[in-house]
Amino acid sequence: MAVYVLKKGDLEKFLLFLGKQGELIAPVKKDEVRFEPLKDPTDLYLDEQTYIRQNNIFFHRSKCSSPSRMT
Amino acid sequence: MIIPVVAPIKKRIFFGLRRCDLAAIQHQDIAFGEHNDPHYKKLRKSTILIGYQCTKKLHHWCFCGSMDLPDFYDLMFFEQEHHYQIDVGSAQGETLLKKSKLCRKTVVRISKEQKIVPDTNLLQRKDLGKHYSSKAWDSLVKKCISCAACTTLCPTCYCHEIKDDVPVSLKEVQRKRTWSSCQLKEFSGVAGNYTFRESRSSRFKHRIFHQLQYFREKHGVDLCVGCGRCIKHCPPRIDFIKVINKL
Numbered sequence: 001m002a003v004y005v006l007k008k009g010d011l012e013k014f015l016l017f018l019g020k021q022g023e024l025i026a027p028v029k030k031d032e033v034r035f036e037p038l039k040d041p042t043d044l045y046l047d048e049q050t051y052i053r054q055n056n057i058f059f060h061r062s063k064c065s066s067p068s069r070m071t
Numbered sequence: 072m073i074i075p076v077v078a079p080i081k082k083r084i085f086f087g088l089r090r091c092d093l094a095a096i097q098h099q100d101i102a103f104g105e106h107n108d109p110h111y112k113k114l115r116k117s118t119i120l121i122g123y124q125c126t127k128k129l130h131h132w133c134f135c136g137s138m139d140l141p142d143f144y145d146l147m148f149f150e151q152e153h154h155y156q157i158d159v160g161s162a163q164g165e166t167l168l169k170k171s172k173l174c175r176k177t178v179v180r181i182s183k184e185q186k187i188v189p190d191t192n193l194l195q196r197k198d199l200g201k202h203y204s205s206k207a208w209d210s211l212v213k214k215c216i217s218c219a220a221c222t223t224l225c226p227t228c229y230c231h232e233i234k235d236d237v238p239v240s241l242k243e244v245q246r247k248r249t250w251s252s253c254q255l256k257e258f259s260g261v262a263g264n265y266t267f268r269e270s271r272s273s274r275f276k277h278r279i280f281h282q283l284q285y286f287r288e289k290h291g292v293d294l295c296v297g298c299g300r301c302i303k304h305c306p307p308r309i310d311f312i313k314v315i316n317k318l
Contacts, residue, residue, distance in 0.1 A: 050092070
């Protein structure tokens with residue numbers, strides 16, 4: 001497959017472009033680092049591993065109660 | 072009357088997935104694809120995956136270098152001093168790059184070395200089947216508090232339960248899927264008040280063996296991707312790598 005090059009200074013523009021193609025989800029640091037919809041490209045945070053696993057996003061989520069049957 | 076779940080499907084683009092996270096998605100595809108899960112399939116089909124290659128360990132317990140992680144992405148970013156090299160993994164990814172008009176094609180290839188994170192080859196791979204009854208597990212089991220933090224944070228753990236919410240009126244029953252954990256005693260409970268994995272030791276070993284033995288026996292690849300979250304965020308910091316290496 002091909003390899004392309006993107007200037008570092010163009011990353012924000014690229015993220016804005018991605019945001020127009022669909023919902024952009026990327027690591028953001030709040031209380032912890034997690035994948036969330038990226039509204040502002042400057043919120044992108046790549047210095048740490050995300051705490052919350054990304055696979056939750058592949059499932060519909062509604063209200064979630066804490067496990068009630070811990071042993 | 073059965074009302075199927077109709078999820079609003081919109082295109083989603085993930086950016087910044089690490090090689091371990093990408094491999095975890097591939098393994099979820101295997102797990103949920105095996106039973107042709109329609110909800111998962113729809114959401115995955117509408118998702119573009121853009122990775123970001125680590126240039127150094129993100130934390131002390133990363134061991135992705137031991138796990139032979141594949142190239143599994145639409146696009147993968149490799150950071151250089153003044154630019155990013157972007158490896159194209161699918162036609163969909165390349166279409167996106169061309170459409171952005173911000174990237175130019177290069178003849179430079181991504182080397183094998185660029186795909187490996189230094190100092191992450193920590194786990195000695197071996198056939199764990201021979202070591203199920205080893206006493207070496209005891210020191211780890213003693214520390215385990217069955218809190219299930221490991222499985223809650225693991226990007227590959229997919230165990231879940233299906234529950235029916237039945238109202239008194241019986242008018243509208245909802246079938247719900249919730250994440251579960253093999254570290255909880257009731258997970259292997261069945262009718263007749265019997266539990267297949269009653270002891271903490273059997274639950275603990277089940278997780279390790281599912282991640283590094285059983286899934287490979289069934290699907291040809293380890294379920295574990297070496298992200299190390301299960302060690303980093305474990306309250307008593309159970310480091311199973313040291314024990315496996317000593318077996």
